Amino acid sequence: MKIEQKIILSNAINVVFIVLIGLLAFQNLSLMLTKLRFVEISDDLNASFLEMRLSEKNYFLYHDKNSLFEIKEMIDAAEKSIDQAREDISHAVSEENLSRLRMHLKEYAGAVDKVSNAAQGDSNAELMLRAQGKRLRDYSKTMTQIERKGVNNMISSSKSMLIILFITVLVTAVLVSHFISQKILRSLRDVKKLTESISQGNFNKIVGAIPNDELGSLITAVNSMSEELSRREEELIQAKKLASIGVLTAGVAHELTNPLNNISMITQNFIELYDNFNKENALGLLNNIQGETERIEKIVKNLLDFSKPKEVNLTESDINRPVKKALRLMQNTLDVSNVELTVNLAKDVPHVFIDDNQIQQVLVNLLTNAVQAMPVGGRLYVETEADMTRGTVEITVVDNGNGIPREYLPHIFDPFFSTKGAEGTGLGLSVSYGIIKNHNGHIRVESKVGEGTTFTIELPIYKQ
Amino acid sequence: MSRIMVIDDEKIVGDMSRMSLEQEGYEVETFLNAEPALARLKEEQFDIVITDYKMKGMDGMEVLRTIKTMYPEIKVIMITAFANLDTAIEALRGDVHDFFPKPVKIKELKASIKRALQKE
Structure with a gap:
């Protein structure tokens, strides 16, 4: 009733x-x-x-x-x-x-x-x-x-x-x-708990018997909202990936052009000077071509891996692995943007339970932001470190770029909040935030205008 | 005999340029980055420097500026994988002789070198 x-x-x-x-x-x-x-x-x-x-x-x-x-x-x-x-x-x-x-x-x-x-x-x-x-x-x-x-x-x-x-x-x-008020309050408490957890990026549902009354309809509505949000978040993650690819393209184009140029120059010489080659020279050059095609293959595969929508796939993993992959993917963008990179990865760091691809995407987002915050180039510092007392592993990304004005700081993880105008989708940090939350981790930011920005990601150490 | 210097962090670019240009009778030296190349310019006279635009450390534009300041008679040809209008305009303002996007057409490069030497 x-x-x-x-x-x-x-x-x-x-x-x-x-x-x-x-x-x-x-x-x-x-x-x-x-x-x-x-x-x-x-x-x-x-x-x-x-x-x-x-x-x-x-x-x-x-x-x-x-x-x-x-x-x-x-x-x-x-x-x-x-x-x-x-x-x-x-x-x-x-x-x-x-x-x-x-x-x-x-x-x-x-x-x-x-x-x-x-x-x-x-x-x-x-x-x-x-x-x-x-x-x-x-x-x-x-x-x-x-x-x-x-x-x-x-x-x-x-x-x-x-x-x-x-x-x-x-x-x-x-x-x-x-x-009646007890009943209403109990259900409202459930709904409040759920909406709080949704606001933190955990798209749970209220389980158990759903009463056949107004509260039941409310719970059903909130549940379907949660489901819809979770679906949208996946779409956002994918949209942000595509947006990141846009940023990556410049770097990737440069990266692809070099091996292409190498192959092209070798074949031009081959055609032009064919008669001058002995077997040993010819084999050497063909091996070079082979090496260059492998280089291209690797770049393309990296890009494909990154752009493909993937199921969340949590595995026990070394935090340095996605960090290295992200840096490799961004290497040329960093070079092209005149960014001097210093990397300091902890050795024998305790394992974490993560989706490598998602963490890699978070890092690509942070590195892309860092590059865009340093339009005339600058210094970028990436570090991984374990904090045994807190039981966490930390990734720190520090740039000495423009910095974020203090009044923007509370909003930078909001969806569609962007300081980059038409260049930004406003999704990168929001998606990154969601990913880190889903890993039971935290992402923090410290920034000062004119001095730069530090992002810190904390992930719990994996315990069997 | 004309002397040509090639600066590119891609080793194959240097090797292939040398292979092709030596056939034309030029004397070729190759470098993987700018600093030792500029040092070499102090020791030897070169007619033409072919340099990549984007390199670790000192980049092609700095090489161009340095050469135009210290050795204005040397012709500089720039090649780049990161070709766009901005870089081309920047290079032209720096008095570059020619500007080639990668992949480089070696025949066109050779023609450009010939033109540069004829002007002398």
């Missing part, structure tokens, strides 16, 4: 709860009002019953027939008010109780009649009147008391019901929002 539906559902349940309790409370209140009305009426009745008994007492004291007449009138009035209130109070008090009250009233009226008809001093009828009067008053009093108690009970039960309702709604709301 989607989170939105869950929230709506839990809210709906709470609302239903509140409405139900509200209805119940409303019903209670109406009942209470009726009961109060009954209590009010019975108070009146009680008062009039009391008066009846007072008249009764008067009669017994003075034997005034008027007193009996008064009682009769009062009984009529009470009967009338009971009938009048019957509609209102029948909900509150059972019909049976009312009938019984009326019955007592009737009996009392009967007793009054009996006394008024009997001869004065009929002690039997008088006793009866007294007993009936007492019964009527007792009954009415008890009934009023019971109903009053009922009203009190109802008020206190409504109070506790309201408290229970309040606590239930509160607890449900807190539990539901806690549950």
Whole structure:
């Protein structure tokens, strides 16, 4: 179920709860009002019953027939008010109780009649009147008391019901929002972790059960973004390789032209001076041609190796190997650009677990940048070194070129950030950064305008 | 007999130039880099210096400038694997006699040498 539906559902349940309790409370209140009305009426009745008994007492004291007449009138009035209130109070008090009250009233009226008809001093009828009067008053009093108690009970039960309702709604709301926010937060934490790792160039995915809700769609979207980024990064690596080849071409052309020229000059002489050659001379020259074609083959193979898209192929390797390969590939570019190269490669350096071609590409990128930072030539220093305490192997590339302005330094590893205008793709360092990160390594830069730039690559030493 | 010096860090260029030019009756000396070649100029007189443009250490343009300053009568022919308009213009401004992109056509080189010597 989607989170939105869950929230709506839990809210709906709470609302239903509140409405139900509200209805119940409303019903209670109406009942209470009726009961109060009954209590009010019975108070009146009680008062009039009391008066009846007072008249009764008067009669017994003075034997005034008027007193009996008064009682009769009062009984009529009470009967009338009971009938009048019957509609209102029948909900509150059972019909049976009312009938019984009326019955007592009737009996009392009967007793009054009996006394008024009997001869004065009929002690039997008088006793009866007294007993009936007492019964009527007792009954009415008890009934009023019971109903009053009922009203009190109802008020206190409504109070506790309201408290229970309040606590239930509160607890449900807190539990539901806690549950949902926990769920949302957990997934958001996963997504945050993933996006952080993506921003560092590790294109992982969130694995495990993906919930079938909005968070699930978010996770799926982030996962497919990660996948897409990883694909794009491969494309970027390839694009940068092609861009590097553009830079390399100048150097490579020069490199190819020399052996071509050698072959050409030998064959021109061969054709021109064919008759002057003895077998030994001729073989020597043919061997030279063979050597020169091998030289060309090697250059072409290097270039092909470099340009070919390759699967990442991590192997245990000597860090000096890709460094040497990159320097060989760049040799002519360095020469042509009047760059004086100093190389200081550590001997017996601990092995690293790397893709030679990718590390070679990073170095070609760094060397190309260094050459471009030294338009009138300069000094380039390349060093490899092991740091046993940190468990790393370092490659350092130092140039004494233009340097990078301080405000650019935080951005130089961003994709498409370039200080070279149309010449740069802005991908070289970004791709290099990605490659080094994928090797669990670090790449750092220090630079000062006018003094030059130092790039340091750190790669972890390989442990079996 | 005219004397020709060839400076190129590609050994085969020197060897092949010597082979071809000696057939024409020139006296040829070859060098793999500029410094010993310039030293040699102090000892011997040469009519023509053929130099590569791009070399380790001192490059062809410096050789050209040095020769034009110290021995203005020597004709300099430049050959280069890194031929473009900029280098050609730079060489011409330095009063180069001729400028050949690699691969060098030996016949054209020989014709150029002949022209350079006739001008004398």
